Every structure is written in C-alpha cells, then in structure tokens.
Amino acid sequence: MSTPDVIVFDVNETLSDMSPLGEAFAAAGAPEHLAGTWFAGILRDGFAIAAAGGNAAFSEIAQDSLVRLLAESGDAVDDAAAGPIISALKNLGVHPDVVPGVEALRRVAELVTLSNGSASVAEGLLERSGLRGHFTELLSVDDAPAWKPARSAYAYASSETGHPADRMLLVAVHPWDIHGARRAGLRTAWINRTGAQYPGYFSPPDLEAADLVELAGQLTDGTA
Structure with a gap:
C-alpha cells in the first residue's frame, strides 16, 4: 500500500x-x-x-x-x-503505545483526528499526553452531517483536510468505523490490541496491527 x-x-x-x-x-x-x-x-x-x-x-x-x-x-x-x-x-489518558506510535506516524503523514465526541475532549487528551502538536486538525462529527460510520462523516474529513478519500488512512479499534471508512473510500488500519477476531460481515481493513507502534513499522518498512 x-x-x-x-x-x-x-x-x-x-x-x-x-x-x-x-x-x-x-x-x-x-x-x-x-x-x-x-x-x-x-x-x-x-x-x-x-x-x-x-x-x-x-x-x-x-x-x-x-x-x-x-x-x-x-x-x-x-x-x-x-x-x-x-x-x-x-480526563482519560492514552494507551501505552499511543505516544511512541503517534511520534513515529507523524513522520509518515499528516495526522488528524475524527471523533464522534467533541473536539475539546480530543484536545484535552492530546494536550495531557504531549501529542497535540503532532496533529494539524482535530475534527468532530459535531460539525459534520452525521456520526461515523455514516459516509458523510468521512466526506467531511476529506473536505476539511483537502485530500481525497483514497489518500487518507483511518486508524481505529472499532470494526464498525473501519467498515464505514472503507465504504466511503478511505484506506483503513484496524488496531487490534486484544487479539480479537474481525467480524466477517464488515468490510475488512487494509491493515491490521496490535498497536500504533506496529502500524508505524508496517507503513515505514514496506510491509503495508
């Protein structure tokens, strides 16, 4: 990929x-x-x-x-x-792999968030973890026509970043989010921290990794 x-x-x-x-x-x-x-x-x-x-x-x-x-x-x-x-x-914290994973992934591509929650909650989370400066935009479906996994939520992210859907990679732990993004034309990466089995009725992810550090490795060493 x-x-x-x-x-x-x-x-x-x-x-x-x-x-x-x-x-x-x-x-x-x-x-x-x-x-x-x-x-x-x-x-x-x-x-x-x-x-x-x-x-x-x-x-x-x-x-x-x-x-x-x-x-x-x-x-x-x-x-x-x-x-x-x-x-x-x-006032939650991040998973242990998030700080090193984000720091590695910021060298791969521009980073943004797209949350069904508020942008202010994402802002607080990233500020507390020292990662806010690695993200160019914090997007929320509060400003989109509908929640993910509706197609319009991903279209909103594409419009806001100025990049076509097929040049964007959605990273999520939720198979429903992966499915929605794939249907909207984005590429996808499923973070499977628990070793779960992906549901057969959803569109499969393009990539699967145990955590963000592993995903960064896949994107930088040519295995993706």
Missing part, C-alpha cells in the same frame, strides 16, 4: 484508555461493568439518531443516558454520581 497523505485517528478507545471509567462507576457505588454498557449505549443511540437523519452531540447523549443508567442500577447510587463519571470520561 502506498503511503497515505493523511492519517485519520478515531479518538475514543483508539487513542484514549477507557479502563478508568470502571473505577469511576465503582466509586459511585455502581458495578464497574456498567462503564462498558454506558459507552455501548451512547454509540447505539448516536447511530440511531444518525440513521434517522439527525445529529446529536455525544455529550448530550452521554449525560442523559448516564443519569438514567445510574437510576436503574439501584438505590445505593446518589443522584450526583454522574458528575464525577463525566469528569473521568473527559
């Missing part, structure tokens, strides 16, 4: 390590596993709104769904518990 002009990073889970959210739920008196339920529900409802022709803010869905989820989890959870959990979401 030829070297891309732009590498487009998903943010939530691809760059950010969301494991501390379980601790935030536990501190609120709720089961840790609800963190995964919450995030999956945010995505489900965001996708549903996009499929129906709308575009709601990630933060709006996150706040509303969290309050209801905590209320359903039992009387031991205080009404004020949502605040610290939302704060934990906004």
Whole structure:
C-alpha cells in the first residue's frame, strides 16, 4: 500500500484508555461493568439518531443516558454520581503505545483526528499526553452531517483536510468505523490490541496491527 497523505485517528478507545471509567462507576457505588454498557449505549443511540437523519452531540447523549443508567442500577447510587463519571470520561489518558506510535506516524503523514465526541475532549487528551502538536486538525462529527460510520462523516474529513478519500488512512479499534471508512473510500488500519477476531460481515481493513507502534513499522518498512 502506498503511503497515505493523511492519517485519520478515531479518538475514543483508539487513542484514549477507557479502563478508568470502571473505577469511576465503582466509586459511585455502581458495578464497574456498567462503564462498558454506558459507552455501548451512547454509540447505539448516536447511530440511531444518525440513521434517522439527525445529529446529536455525544455529550448530550452521554449525560442523559448516564443519569438514567445510574437510576436503574439501584438505590445505593446518589443522584450526583454522574458528575464525577463525566469528569473521568473527559480526563482519560492514552494507551501505552499511543505516544511512541503517534511520534513515529507523524513522520509518515499528516495526522488528524475524527471523533464522534467533541473536539475539546480530543484536545484535552492530546494536550495531557504531549501529542497535540503532532496533529494539524482535530475534527468532530459535531460539525459534520452525521456520526461515523455514516459516509458523510468521512466526506467531511476529506473536505476539511483537502485530500481525497483514497489518500487518507483511518486508524481505529472499532470494526464498525473501519467498515464505514472503507465504504466511503478511505484506506483503513484496524488496531487490534486484544487479539480479537474481525467480524466477517464488515468490510475488512487494509491493515491490521496490535498497536500504533506496529502500524508505524508496517507503513515505514514496506510491509503495508
């Protein structure tokens, strides 16, 4: 595969390590596993709104769904518990491979983000990790017609960067994001940190790597 002009990073889970959210739920008196339920529900409802022709803010869905989820989890959870959990979401760190991986990939192509979350959350994440200066743009579907994986979200990224879709490489841990980007004409790289099996019903990625450092190696040593 030829070297891309732009590498487009998903943010939530691809760059950010969301494991501390379980601790935030536990501190609120709720089961840790609800963190995964919450995030999956945010995505489900965001996708549903996009499929129906709308575009709601990630933060709006996150706040509303969290309050209801905590209320359903039992009387031991205080009404004020949502605040610290939302704060934990906004102040996550990156996975261990992200700093060296991004530093290597910035020598390969221009770097941007494209998140279903807000650009300000991506900004904070990259500032805390010392990586903000490696990214030329932080894009959010808040400014696009719809959430990823809608085709219009990737078209928005292409328009904003000034590069055609086939010169862009989307990097994500989510197969649904890989599928959407492939359908929109982008090349794709699936980061498979857990050794999972890729779903057979989604368009396959062009590249697969265990982490961002390995992906950088593939793009620079000619194995991609």
